[in-house]
Amino acid sequence: MAEKKIPRVQKCIAVLWPSFMVAIVATGLFFSAFDPVDLFPFGNETGISRLGVYTLGFFAFWLITAVSGVGTLYFAVTNCLRTNADKQP
Amino acid sequence: MDAPESKGTAAPRQSDEQVTQSLYAKQEKIYPREVHGLYARLRTLGVLGLLGIYYITPWLQWDGHQAVLLDLPARKFHILWFTFWPQDFIYLAALLILAGLTLFFVTAIAGRIWCGYACPQTVWTEAFLWIERKVEGDRMKQKKLDAMPLNARKFRIKATKHAVWLLFSLWTGFTFVGYFSPIVELGRNVMTFNLGPWETFWIFFYGFATYGNAGWMREQVCKYMCPYARFQSAMFDKDTLIISYDELRGEPRGSRKRSTDPKAVGLGDCIDCTLCVQVCPTGIDIRNGLQYECIACSACIDACDDVMEKMGYAKGLIRYTTENALEGLKTHIIRPRIVIYAIFLAVIMALFTYSISQRVSLGLDVIRDRNRLYRETDEGLIENVYILKVLNMDAAAHEYELRVSGIEGLQMYMDLPEIRVPGGDVLELPVRLRADEAELQERSTEVVFELVATDNPDLSVTEHARFLGPR
Numbered sequence A: 001m002a003e004k005k006i007p008r009v010q011k012c013i014a015v016l017w018p019s020f021m022v023a024i025v026a027t028g029l030f031f032s033a034f035d036p037v038d039l040f041p042f043g044n045e046t047g048i049s050r051l052g053v054y055t056l057g058f059f060a061f062w063l064i065t066a067v068s069g070v071g072t073l074y075f076a077v078t079n080c081l082r083t084n085a086d087k088q089p
Numbered sequence B: 001m002d003a004p005e006s007k008g009t010a011a012p013r014q015s016d017e018q019v020t021q022s023l024y025a026k027q028e029k030i031y032p033r034e035v036h037g038l039y040a041r042l043r044t045l046g047v048l049g050l051l052g053i054y055y056i057t058p059w060l061q062w063d064g065h066q067a068v069l070l071d072l073p074a075r076k077f078h079i080l081w082f083t084f085w086p087q088d089f090i091y092l093a094a095l096l097i098l099a100g101l102t103l104f105f106v107t108a109i110a111g112r113i114w115c116g117y118a119c120p121q122t123v124w125t126e127a128f129l130w131i132e133r134k135v136e137g138d139r140m141k142q143k144k145l146d147a148m149p150l151n152a153r154k155f156r157i158k159a160t161k162h163a164v165w166l167l168f169s170l171w172t173g174f175t176f177v178g179y180f181s182p183i184v185e186l187g188r189n190v191m192t193f194n195l196g197p198w199e200t201f202w203i204f205f206y207g208f209a210t211y212g213n214a215g216w217m218r219e220q221v222c223k224y225m226c227p228y229a230r231f232q233s234a235m236f237d238k239d240t241l242i243i244s245y246d247e248l249r250g251e252p253r254g255s256r257k258r259s260t261d262p263k264a265v266g267l268g269d270c271i272d273c274t275l276c277v278q279v280c281p282t283g284i285d286i287r288n289g290l291q292y293e294c295i296a297c298s299a300c301i302d303a304c305d306d307v308m309e310k311m312g313y314a315k316g317l318i319r320y321t322t323e324n325a326l327e328g329l330k331t332h333i334i335r336p337r338i339v340i341y342a343i344f345l346a347v348i349m350a351l352f353t354y355s356i357s358q359r360v361s362l363g364l365d366v367i368r369d370r371n372r373l374y375r376e377t378d379e380g381l382i383e384n385v386y387i388l389k390v391l392n393m394d395a396a397a398h399e400y401e402l403r404v405s406g407i408e409g410l411q412m413y414m415d416l417p418e419i420r421v422p423g424g425d426v427l428e429l430p431v432r433l434r435a436d437e438a439e440l441q442e443r444s445t446e447v448v449f450e451l452v453a454t455d456n457p458d459l460s461v462t463e464h465a466r467f468l469g470p471r
Helices: A008-033 A050-087 B038-059 B086-110 B113-118 B120-136 B139-147 B152-178 B183-191 B197-217 B219-225 B227-235 B299-311 B336-357
Strands: B019-021 B026-028 B068-071 B076-079 B082-084 B242-245 B318-321 B362-368 B382-392 B398-405 B411-414 B419-421 B425-435 B444-453 B456-468
Touching: A008 A050, A008 B086, A008 B219, A050 B197, B038 B068, B038 B113, B038 B120, B038 B152, B038 B183, B038 B299, B082 B086, B086 B113, B086 B227, B086 B336, B113 B120, B113 B227, B120 B139, B120 B152, B120 B197, B120 B219, B139 B152, B152 B183, B152 B197, B197 B219, B299 B318, B362 B444, B362 B456, B382 B398, B382 B419, B382 B444, B382 B456, B398 B411, B398 B425, B398 B456, B419 B425, B425 B444
Parallel strands: none
Antiparallel strands: B019 B026, B068 B076, B076 B082, B242 B318, B362 B382, B382 B425, B398 B419, B398 B444, B411 B425, B444 B456
């Protein structure tokens, strides 16, 4: 089993770390284009400050990018398993 | 200098050393030995300088405000006399491209100088290693401490180390947030326990990241997580500055007495003291050749030079060199890739400087009133209503004059007696335009708003808009 050879902690970091970096870039791009204040056209009733919206936005982006990373990892590992299975007689 | 620890074997680690399942990969814990010498002094200088810049910058004042404040809550970046708005994002992007290109350029010439001297990972790891040495003692003491079973003394020492690390990390997190939120106010809020939830969160988040990366992960960040470490070899060629062991001179390695003539016993200059391995923060043996784990910190150079001096041999068995120089060929500093990087850098830097110098600190947005396309006045004129957003990006207040053109006999009415905007502020200005229907050629005619500061004709912007009529 090729999958077992990659420790779980390495898989976690392989997903969480690149998605973290991309989430930073995405947050920067998104919030330089949109002011959180304008995102609530009927008044911000939650009382969350701009800094709070940035923070939540960052984690939302991180979640999305991490989900994509999990998909990539899943396909990469399962493909790898299939290729290895083909090779074996 | 301490006596070399083990002789006669090139095996870098002794079997009794503990193998830890550290955060990332199963591997032996690395205890880098403290090193003294020219490059160690340079690195200390770099570390102190960079840490100083990081911790002091947010406290500097400029013209009555924080000199560097990337004020996220107010959506304005203050850098010395410049104020950047979200509209200026392009400058930030250009700056990042410049930084990237500079890194490529420097890497092609001088190799991984960045990794060894300037990378935050290196800088904070050095600081954490220094704290560790102050609390736990030198390399041998650290190893002994880790090997012993947990007792009161060990617990006390370990607890002290982590407490100091955590305090230092939290201070780092506090400083980090101080770049984005006025630091004096932030400090006051910390003192009075009035810190907002988001600021608190980021101080702890960044503090925890510092503690984890510099205290626990260390060289594993470079080896497994750093993208630059993976692709830097693409910038390398045979003329790039590297740190290398001179195999021709060093081999065959072996221990010998100081008085022995190495040639007589058929040995090279390497006495195989393994000090170069002991000082290595990434735990590699430089004598095995160029390895991607090498962060070019030059600790092995210092360690080896010291030994060579003691043995009475020439220094530089491990040294800064190039692949060409090692093979006895000439090293070329100017070569196609250097020239190409330099041209790119120069062009982008020139464009960046030019556009910053030409930047007009005035913005104008024209929004048509959405409720109604046009209105006919009692006098039979066609009226259109606009909302003008005047953005004064300058630090000083200005008064502006508004002109409009595009239709013959166009009349303009404003509700405000004057257009005066304080520094760094936005003014919403409703404007009504009236035109004679006879002058309109089409249903939609282009009009041009021009806004000029009364005290400085260079501060001017134009903005196009549509004037709608019945035709």
